[in-house]
Amino acid sequence: DQQVKQNSPSLSVQEGRISILNCDYTNSMFDYFLWYKKYPAEGPTFLISISSIKDKNEDGRFTVFLNKSAKHLSLHIVPSQPGDSAVYFCAASAFIQGAQKLVFGQGTRLTINP
Amino acid sequence: AAGVIQSPRHLIKEKRETATLKCYPIPRHDTVYWYQQGPGQDPQFLISFYEKMQSDKGSIPDRFSAQQFSDYHSELNMSSLELGDSALYFCASSLAAGRETQYFGPGTRLLVL
Numbered sequence: 089d090q091q092v093k094q095n096s097p098s099l100s101v102q103e104g105r106i107s108i109l110n111c112d113y114t115n116s117m118f119d120y121f122l123w124y125k126k127y128p129a130e131g132p133t134f135l136i137s138i139s140s141i142k143d144k145n146e147d148g149r150f151t152v153f154l155n156k157s158a159k160h161l162s163l164h165i166v167p168s169q170p171g172d173s174a175v176y177f178c179a180a181s182a183f184i185q186g187a188q189k190l191v192f193g194q195g196t197r198l199t200i201n202p
Numbered sequence: 203a204a205g206v207i208q209s210p211r212h213l214i215k216e217k218r219e220t221a222t223l224k225c226y227p228i229p230r231h232d233t234v235y236w237y238q239q240g241p242g243q244d245p246q247f248l249i250s251f252y253e254k255m256q257s258d259k260g261s262i263p264d265r266f267s268a269q270q271f272s273d274y275h276s277e278l279n280m281s282s283l284e285l286g287d288s289a290l291y292f293c294a295s296s297l298a299a300g301r302e303t304q305y306f307g308p309g310t311r312l313l314v315l
Contacts, residue, residue, distance in 0.1 A: 122303060131206070131292050131306035132245070177244060187258035188296070190235070190304055192244040 091115050092180050094193035102201055107165040109196050111178030114159065118180035118191075123152060123163045126175045126195070135176075136163070168200045204229055206295050206307030214313045215283050223278040223310045227295030233257065234276040235304055236268060239290040251276055252298070283314045 093112045101107045109123075119140040124132035138145040138152045138161065145152050151164045165172055178193040207226040215221050227234050233252045237245035238261075247260035251270035262268075265283075270276045274295075280287060290311050294304040 124306070129309075129311070131208075131294075131308045134303055134305055137303055185258075187250060187252070188233075188302070188304075189258065190247065192246075194244050 089114075090194070091118075092178055092191045092193040094176075094178055094196045096196050097194070098197040098199070100199045100201060101168045103170060104167045107163075107168045107172065107198055107200070109163040109165075109176050109178070109198065111161050111163075111193050112159060113161075113180045113191075115180070115182065115191075116159070117182040117184065119183075120181040121152070121154060121161050122179045122181065122190075123150075124177045124179060124192075125172075126177060132177055165198075168198075170200050170202060173198060173200045206293055206305055208291075208293050208307035208310050210310060211308065212311050212313075214315065216315055217283060217285060219283050219314075221280045221283060221312060223280070223291055223293075223312075225276045225278070225293030225295075225307060227274050227276070227293075228305055231295035231297050231305075232274055233296045233298060233302075234270055234274065235294040235296070236262075236276070236278050237292040237294065237306075239292060239309075241289075245292055248278070280312075285314050288312055288314045 122137040123135040126132045154161045175195045235250040236248040239245045248262040250258045254270045268278045290309045292309045294306045296302040296304045
């Protein structure tokens with residue numbers, strides 16, 4: 089049972105354009121959402137997060153949007169740069185019985201073409 | 203800024219051997235999480251510790267055990283290794299086990315032959 093889903097395994101975008109990565113979740117107990125970026129042979133690097141009380145959070149070129157009613161979030165990167173090429177994981181968090189549970193999506197491989 | 207440190211970065215073991223993975227959290231972080239990532243898969247939660255006590259348990263095999271020490275570093279002990287244990291093992295740390303961002307280490311790549 090995949091509670092966090094990233095339905096696009098890969099995405100290819102032209103340099104300078106907008107990259108939009110999508111994520112859906114099923115468990116309404118999730119109240120904190122994160123995006124991580126991962127290069128091969130490295131650990132996931134935290135990018136940006138959003139609390140369920142917000143619908144948008146922006147940090148430089150990265151913006152995360154949350155639609156609670158649709159249980160959907162998206163990461164926008166604009167403008168996209170070649171260094172953004174990596175695997176992006178969406179993660180959802182819930183604090184249950186004294187512990188934070190973090191559930192990852194399957195990841196989307198983003199390729200930025202020059 | 204200091205990050206999560208994991209050692210070793212690479213480890214090769216034979217079947218039925220044991221392995222110990224170490225994790226040093228970001229200074230002042232008191233919560234440590236262990237994840238396993240198989241090829242082409244998302245990270246799967248294994249176990250976590252808060253203030254040296256186990257706080258949550260995921261899909262950790264009985265052959266594995268872990269603990270957190272007084273300096274907050276953690277060790278994942280893996281015994282009777284199987285071929286299927288070959289994976290990337292990530293440690294993450296956070297400041298208290300609440301709605302806090304988990305920061306990941308570079309991972310240990312374990313290969314069981």
